[in-house]
Amino acid sequence: MPIHLPAISRRQFISGTAGVIGSCVLVQKGYPRDVDVDSNRFALVSDTHIMADPAATARGINMTDHLRQVVGKITRLDTQPAHVIVNGDLATDGSPPTPEAYKQFGRLISPMRNSGIRVHLTMGNCDRRGLCIQALADLSPEHPPVEGRWVDIIETEHANWFLLDSLYNTKSTVTEGNLGAPQVRWLANAIDQHADKPAIVVGHHHVEMNSKRDPIWSKLSGLLDNDAVVDILRTRRHVKAYICGHTHVWKLGEVDGLHLINLPTTAYIFDPKQPQGWVEGCLAADGIRLTLHTIAANHPLGGQQIRLTWRNGS
Secondary structure (H helix, E strand, O other): OOOOOOOOOOOOOOOOOOOOOOOOOOEEOOOOOOEEEEEEEEEOOOOOOOOOOOOOOEEEEEHHHHHHHHHHHHHHHOOOOOOEEEEEOOEEOOOOHHHHHHHHHHHHHHHHHHHOOOOEEEEOOOOOHHHHHHOOOOOOOOOOOOOOOOOOEEOOOOOOEEEEOOOOOOOOOOOOOOHHHHHHHHHHHHHHOOOOOOEEEEEOOOOOOOOOOHHHOOOOOOEOHHHHHHHHHHHOEEEEEEEEEOOOOEEEEEOOOOEEOOOOOOOOOOOOOOOEEEEEEEEHHHHHHHHHHHHOOOOOOOEEEEEEEEOOOO
């Protein structure tokens, strides 16, 4: 299953491995400050690429500083999200990353846990499962439904979130990802068994749904088993969105009514015009409202809000 780091504050209204079910804004008083918490609000973060040395930089970016800023903004929101998903490539200390890099990552996200937010982590192509578990000693994972992969479901009032693990090469860092046949079967079965609500699928790698390859991804590798995953997403109409990272690009698309959401990176970028930051997602019964929060206060896309409506069918 993906790594779930439970809230460690007194805000224990988040219960069970599935998270919060119910439409409400809860007010938590006294610790660490009086805040509203929205059970239908998510913070979506990706590609943090943390190194062990907090002063380390790549492409002119201090990744520790960027994640610290993102965590600070999330914890200072007047209405906090009940959940944060960090969608892969958590650490990067060369190939492979080191346990110290994951320890540094754990220190950086601790303010969110201390404020009561439930944190969910997925694996990207730059990650190492074993090192991550080793570094986050307080982790208590359940038995994964797919052996050797961290996959799981977050159930909320308005949607079920399916978290995937596309890291398949744990010996060396490669660009492409692969779910593997057991995980593909699990995804299909799990989505079929949760057809009562809209489904949102989250994986680190992008999927390619068009016959003509998107030029943004022309030099980047996606899923080796792309076609099998796309078939699941296309044919099950209650799947409403696929969320990825990996490309370090903030990009939205739509194919057959299915929304494709590519999260921005918090760390370095390949295209200087692209934003760095995170995305706030507020669920409703018929869709989701996305708000882009940029690290650079003057970025032209900072504060951008987009309302996505779910396609018909179930």
